[in-house]
Amino acid sequence: MIRKWSATNNMTITFILLGSVIFLFIIVPLLKMIVTSDPKILLETALDSQVISSIGLTLYAALIATAIGFLLGVPLAYLLARFDFPGKNLVEGLIDVPIVVPHIAAGIALLFVFGRSFLVGKAFHLIGIDFFDSVAGIIVAMLFVSIPFLINSAKEGFRKVDVRLEKVSRTLGASPWQAFFKVSLPLAWRSIVAGSVMMWARGISEFAAVIILAYHPMVASTIVYERFETYGLDYARPVAVLLILVCLISFIVLRLLVYRGQKT
Amino acid sequence: MIQVKNLCVDLGVFHLKDINLTVDEGEYFIVLGPTGAGKTVLLESIAGLYPVKSGQIWLRGKEVTRLEPEKRNISIVYQDHALFPHLSAAGNILFGLKLQRRPRQELDKVLDWLSDLLGIAHLLDRSPDTLSGGEKQKVALARALSTKPEVLLLDEPLSALDPETREGVQRELRQLHNQLKVTTIHVTHDFDEAIALGDHIAVLGEGSIKQVGTPEQVFHQPNSEFVARFAMARNIFAGEVLETENGSIVFRTEGTELAVATDLRGRLHASVRPEDILVSPEPLLSSARNSFCGTITHIADRGSTFYLTVNLPPDFICLVTRRSLDEMGLAEGQKVYITFKASAVHIF
Numbered sequence: 311m312i313r314k315w316s317a318t319n320n321m322t323i324t325f326i327l328l329g330s331v332i333f334l335f336i337i338v339p340l341l342k343m344i345v346t347s348d349p350k351i352l353l354e355t356a357l358d359s360q361v362i363s364s365i366g367l368t369l370y371a372a373l374i375a376t377a378i379g380f381l382l383g384v385p386l387a388y389l390l391a392r393f394d395f396p397g398k399n400l401v402e403g404l405i406d407v408p409i410v411v412p413h414i415a416a417g418i419a420l421l422f423v424f425g426r427s428f429l430v431g432k433a434f435h436l437i438g439i440d441f442f443d444s445v446a447g448i449i450v451a452m453l454f455v456s457i458p459f460l461i462n463s464a465k466e467g468f469r470k471v472d473v474r475l476e477k478v479s480r481t482l483g484a485s486p487w488q489a490f491f492k493v494s495l496p497l498a499w500r501s502i503v504a505g506s507v508m509m510w511a512r513g514i515s516e517f518a519a520v521i522i523l524a525y526h527p528m529v530a531s532t533i534v535y536e537r538f539e540t541y542g543l544d545y546a547r548p549v550a551v552l553l554i555l556v557c558l559i560s561f562i563v564l565r566l567l568v569y570r571g572q573k574t
Numbered sequence: 575m576i577q578v579k580n581l582c583v584d585l586g587v588f589h590l591k592d593i594n595l596t597v598d599e600g601e602y603f604i605v606l607g608p609t610g611a612g613k614t615v616l617l618e619s620i621a622g623l624y625p626v627k628s629g630q631i632w633l634r635g636k637e638v639t640r641l642e643p644e645k646r647n648i649s650i651v652y653q654d655h656a657l658f659p660h661l662s663a664a665g666n667i668l669f670g671l672k673l674q675r676r677p678r679q680e681l682d683k684v685l686d687w688l689s690d691l692l693g694i695a696h697l698l699d700r701s702p703d704t705l706s707g708g709e710k711q712k713v714a715l716a717r718a719l720s721t722k723p724e725v726l727l728l729d730e731p732l733s734a735l736d737p738e739t740r741e742g743v744q745r746e747l748r749q750l751h752n753q754l755k756v757t758t759i760h761v762t763h764d765f766d767e768a769i770a771l772g773d774h775i776a777v778l779g780e781g782s783i784k785q786v787g788t789p790e791q792v793f794h795q796p797n798s799e800f801v802a803r804f805a806m807a808r809n810i811f812a813g814e815v816l817e818t819e820n821g822s823i824v825f826r827t828e829g830t831e832l833a834v835a836t837d838l839r840g841r842l843h844a845s846v847r848p849e850d851i852l853v854s855p856e857p858l859l860s861s862a863r864n865s866f867c868g869t870i871t872h873i874a875d876r877g878s879t880f881y882l883t884v885n886l887p888p889d890f891i892c893l894v895t896r897r898s899l900d901e902m903g904l905a906e907g908q909k910v911y912i913t914f915k916a917s918a919v920h921i922f
Contacts, residue, residue, distance in 0.1 A: 472656060474656040475658060477618070477621075477643070478650060478658075478717075479669065480622075480644050481621050481623070481650050481723075482644075482717070482721055483644045483673050483674060484673055492669075492673070493658060496660050497659065497660055
């Protein structure tokens with residue numbers, strides 16, 4: 311139950327103090343970087359065609375990764391929410407692995423499957439898709455590291471849908487497909503969208519796995535890194551600020567869309 | 575109409591085994607059993623929602639054991655109603671017909687028919703989570719009836735309701751069935767509900783059917799402990815509630831008229847708890863409106879208490895303590911007076 315503020319006892323006050331520290335820790339660096347930026351340089355950076363195209367590429371690649379994740383992840387999430395089978399715990403554990411392994415290692419692991427000299431890479435090469443230094447490579451890297459967020463959130467969403475709602479729909483004439491699309495999916499929709507937003511966000515922020523597969527074309531994080539390495543902090547900062555602003559605005563808008571009308 | 579033959583269902587912890595049932599066209603069939611007896615699973619097996627291990631289910635002369643639920647035309651109403659929370663009441667009711675892409679006029683017609691039938695016209699635009707238990711129940715019934723099912727399955731439809739609503743809904747279920755004559759299978763753990771509604775009752779216990787019969791048969795010749803316990807613990811009579819010439823309300827059964835306090839009229843049931851009946855060798859002077867003379871035909875020893883069977887007719891079971899029995903010197907064949915208040919008679 312959520313109570314209104316009535317910060318009168320010691321524990322509540324202590325918790326407010328401790329909570330404030332970590333909240334400030336999150337917000338101060340981001341805020342400071344944004345407010346201390348020179349608007350003139352920021353504007354110049356925003357008009358830099360290399361920066362614009364890299365931010366665009368980042369958003370786009372993360373979106374495609376999320377779309378692929380949606381198509382392949384939602385069915386798996388449904389199976390995990392609805393059925394018990396031997397080894398289910400193992401499967402659920404393995405799905406979380408991309409979150410816990412170092413992403414630089416994940417990138418190398420992906421290279422061993424999607425590289426042109428390996429089976430999957432070869433097969434895709436035949437239909438004209440290469441993953442080394444290409445947008446496809448960026449998408450694969452983003453997909454790998456961010457898919458657990460979508461699967462886990464969708465799974466929780468489906469789990470909260472009473473099985474009997476599906477059963478009732480079947481007795482009313484719905485096929486298993488119709489029961490899924492008319493009952494389960496709409497009822498789990500909010501969780502699935504929230505998971506997709508998280509996945510997209512995680513994709514945008516990925517750097518390590520991406521550069522192993524595709525240093526070029528450069529995603530936004532790669533540009534920040536390159537300018538930092540080549541020219542120093544002053545040149546890296548405006549790009550970083552711009553990336554943060556674009557992400558913040560996108561997520562605020564998406565959150566508003568997702569949670570709109572939830573409090574009824 | 576429906577035949578269940580040697581049905582076996584695996585429930586993990588236990589099994590439903592060798593279930594045999596025959597339900598006739600238009601019948602109101604009750605499956606009575608304690609909580610956890612597998613009643614819901616039995617219904618789900620009949621609807622095709624739960625895998626059957628062995629045995630057969632026949633519907634109108636066709637075997638449907640392995641048929642998908644959407645092809646059986648059997649509707650189900652769950653205990654907690656299971657309304658689709660993302661749809662309005664009307665959206666819930668029309669769910670099945672919309673799947674079939676029926677024309678708008680037909681949807682409107684069915685919606686009008688069902689909202690008249692169940693008195694829910696004012697609820698149609700509401701979201702399920704704003705409805706009371708009784709209202710949800712009616713919407714769930716309307717949804718189940720919308721597809722004109724051959725069989726209606728009711729899973730403990732009254733147990734989620736508060737006592738006052740329950741009595742009303744129970745009466746409405748009876749009226750609805752009299753009107754529509756949809757073959758109905760209703761599972762419950764409530765003995766009164768079973769007696770009041772059932773044309774036939776099947777008693778389910780420990781995974782198998784213990785007894786099948788009319789309410790009177792099951793009640794008067796119980797062959798399971800589960801039923802016998804209820805039968806011993808209650809006096810249940812079938813009869814009629816009517817108003818006498820002098821304006822008092824009585825329940826007439828087997829030539830005896832019990833004074834009752836109820837607004838219901840017609841063919842109904844009455845029950846009196848054995849512990850609410852006073853037994854005395856002489857007539858008692860009291861405010862209780864019911865006082866009858868009868869003969870003790872049987873005394874059953876239950877340790878510190880005794881169940882007396884007193885025949886008026888009908889037979890009344892009365893509970894007395896060992897001490898009372900000794901002090902009054904009650905014995906079989908003796909004439910006694912039984913006394914209870916009109917308000918102790920429960921009409922259903």
